[in-house]
Amino acid sequence: MHIASEALVGDLRHDFAGLSALDMLTQAAAAFPGRAVFSTSFGLEDQIITHLIFTHELPIEVFTLDTGRNFQETYSTWNKTLLKYDKPIASYFPRQDSLEQLLRAKGPNSFYASAEARKECCSIRKVEPLARALAGQQVWFTGIRAEQSANRQHMHPAEWDAGHQLIKVHPLFDWTWEQCWDFVRANGIPFNPLHQQGFVSIGCAPCTRAIAASEDFRAGRWWWEDQSAKECGLHDTAAPQGLDPVVEKLP
Numbered sequence: 228m229h230i231a232s233e234a235l236v237g238d239l240r241h242d243f244a245g246l247s248a249l250d251m252l253t254q255a256a257a258a259f260p261g262r263a264v265f266s267t268s269f270g271l272e273d274q275i276i277t278h279l280i281f282t283h284e285l286p287i288e289v290f291t292l293d294t295g296r297n298f299q300e301t302y303s304t305w306n307k308t309l310l311k312y313d314k315p316i317a318s319y320f321p322r323q324d325s326l327e328q329l330l331r332a333k334g335p336n337s338f339y340a341s342a343e344a345r346k347e348c349c350s351i352r353k354v355e356p357l358a359r360a361l362a363g364q365q366v367w368f369t370g371i372r373a374e375q376s377a378n379r380q381h382m383h384p385a386e387w388d389a390g391h392q393l394i395k396v397h398p399l400f401d402w403t404w405e406q407c408w409d410f411v412r413a414n415g416i417p418f419n420p421l422h423q424q425g426f427v428s429i430g431c432a433p434c435t436r437a438i439a440a441s442e443d444f445r446a447g448r449w450w451w452e453d454q455s456a457k458e459c460g461l462h463d464t465a466a467p468q469g470l471d472p473v474v475e476k477l478p
């Protein structure tokens with residue numbers, strides 16, 4: 228078994244050239260047996276990867292972060308996925324004490340007050356649970372595609388995540404939005420109905436809106452903030468440098 232390291236990322240990028248999404252999933256999972264996980268938020272891309280993992284019975288744990296603020300449509304998609312594949316999806320919740328403290332001090336909608344307040348909420352509801360989900364893992368598969376934002380066009384199908392000390396693999400990195408829809412329809416994969424109402428990137432309900440055809444894929448997330456730095460901290464690959472590692476991962 229390999230041990231995940233930054234040095235291995237270059238090899239993986241080379242090996243992944245020309246491979247299908249299924250082959251990327253299969254090869255990376257085989258290289259790190261029992262240490263490969265996939266995080267889903269039940270968006271279109273995630274549903275494709277879940278389909279590949281479950282129908283091919285790949286040794287990859289599927290998990291989701293239940294922030295407690297998801298759309299009902301997202302929970303319905305989650306449930307339809309369980310019914311279709313009859314496979315487990317692990318869920319990670321925010322720490323009860325942290326959430327109770329936040330709501331007692333600042334109420335349920337503090338994230339609209341400032342960028343810092345929004346990051347505080349994301350830190351409690353997403354970043355800390357993610358760190359627990361990834362603890363001890365070596366490969367983290369995601370539904371990231373290059374087309375999703377200008378920031379993501381500079382990424383690669385395989386990357387070193389210094390913060391979590393593992394390799395991130397994006398099997399659909401080169402797929403277009405149209406390709407995703409074609410695959411979902413061709414394979415009868417359950418999808419979030421919000422995608423048919425102008426929502427492309429779907430996160431928490433109070434922080435996601437539909438977008439116009441001319442807008443960036445990520446324009447519907449935290450639309451009140453600076454458009455150039457809109458990530459929740461889950462996909463920041465930088466290593467912590469002296470501050471609280473949870474806070475440090477935030478954009």
Ligand code: SF4
Pocket residue numbers: 294296338345346348349350352353430431433434459
């Ligand atoms: Fe909180 Fe919004 Fe972040 Fe969800 S997306 S964790 S509601 S700030």
